[in-house]
Amino acid sequence: MIFDVNDFEKEVIDRSKTIPVVVDFWAAWCGPCRMLSPLLEELAVEAQGKWDLAKVNVDEQEAVAVAYGVSGIPDVRIFIDGEEKDRFIGLQPKAAIKSWLEKNLNQKALKIKWKTALDLFEQGKFHEALVAFEKEKEKPENPQEFLIYAKFLLLSDPQKALAVLQPEMESEDPFSYEAIKCLGTLLLGEEIEKLGETDEKKRFVEGLEAIKKLDIEKGLFHWISLLHINKNIGEGLVLKAVRSLFRYLGPRHPLSLKYSRAFSTAVNV
Known part of the structure; x- marks a missing residue:
């Protein structure tokens, strides 16, 4: 379903407790918004009801934009179980958006391994996160898990983190893949x-x-x-x-x- 938001609390927050809701904060005067919106709508149709696309015109819904800290558009967020789970800002290619969606729609499965470490990382407790990661000693079994594995290795052994990265992992999450690759290279002094x-x-x-x-x-x-x-x-x-x-x-x-x-x-x- 693709719809314009009139009641954010009801149509996004409450609805996301039943089905994931992707919110597109946009404006008619925004060129990148006009390019991004059709991509989101195509993906929503292709999803066949797995998630809804809610469109928020920031000029018409200024109070909502302010309440959610929208400072630049296009701003796209995904709400699951009544909470915002992730966001990206700016025009992105369709393949990258698709990977972003898949990552977030599968978020619960991804966090089975290294859950304590991931939770600590999200709190900004990086030393504690690394200790927890090393204690759990889980082995990655798929490209998504290898990305998380590389994410933690970057903090302790950037060279090994880069060695873990494989080309097929990029399609799983292009943002994380490129970030680890760039930061690993810099941390090695290149x-x-x-x-x-x-x-x-x-x-x-x-x-x-x-x-x-x-x-x-x-x-x-x-x-x-x-x-x-x-x-x-x-x-x-x-x-x-x-x-x-x-x-x-x-x-x-x-x-x-x-x-x-x-x-x-x-x-x-």
């Missing part, structure tokens, strides 16, 4: 020569060192601070790194929510 011998490179490396010590917030802060100076530093390397870190954390992670506005300001000024 590509940073693009920054030259500059103060910016020194600050970028300080961010890398903080991430290696599991102080993800410090690393994210350092990198976003660089974007406020120049968003094109290092041929776009810093911008790519920050986007990868956000995708690695996930859109609902406390750090993503805390720093999304600062990031948006840095890249849109």
Whole structure:
């Protein structure tokens, strides 16, 4: 079902307790919105009733947009069991959206392994998450689980994390795959020569060192601070790194929510 939202609480929150609801926050004046909406509608039709697509015009539903912190559009979110589970912002290719949907619709199954570690990761307790991951000693059995496996390995052994990645895993979750690949490469000291011998490179490396010590917030802060100076530093390397870190954390992670506005300001000024 595809419908325009009039009562968000009833039509999205309550309805999502019965069937997953994907919400498309859009506006008529937004070019990327007009390109994204048909892709979402195609996927909704192809889903054959597995989930509903709810469309929210932010100009007509301004109070809802403000209440849910919509700061940039298109903004797409999925609600399951009365709660927002995930989101993405901006125009995405159909294949990436399809993978994002599949990941979230299968979320409960994905979290069977390393559940304690995943919960701690989502709380921003990275050291505790890594300890829990190493204690559980579960072995991945499919591409989705290998991605989660690589996600935790990145915190302790980026070289091994990159070795775990296989091309067939990319279709499972392109965002996570590319984020792990990018961050793993940076943590191994590759590509940073693009920054030259500059103060910016020194600050970028300080961010890398903080991430290696599991102080993800410090690393994210350092990198976003660089974007406020120049968003094109290092041929776009810093911008790519920050986007990868956000995708690695996930859109609902406390750090993503805390720093999304600062990031948006840095890249849109």
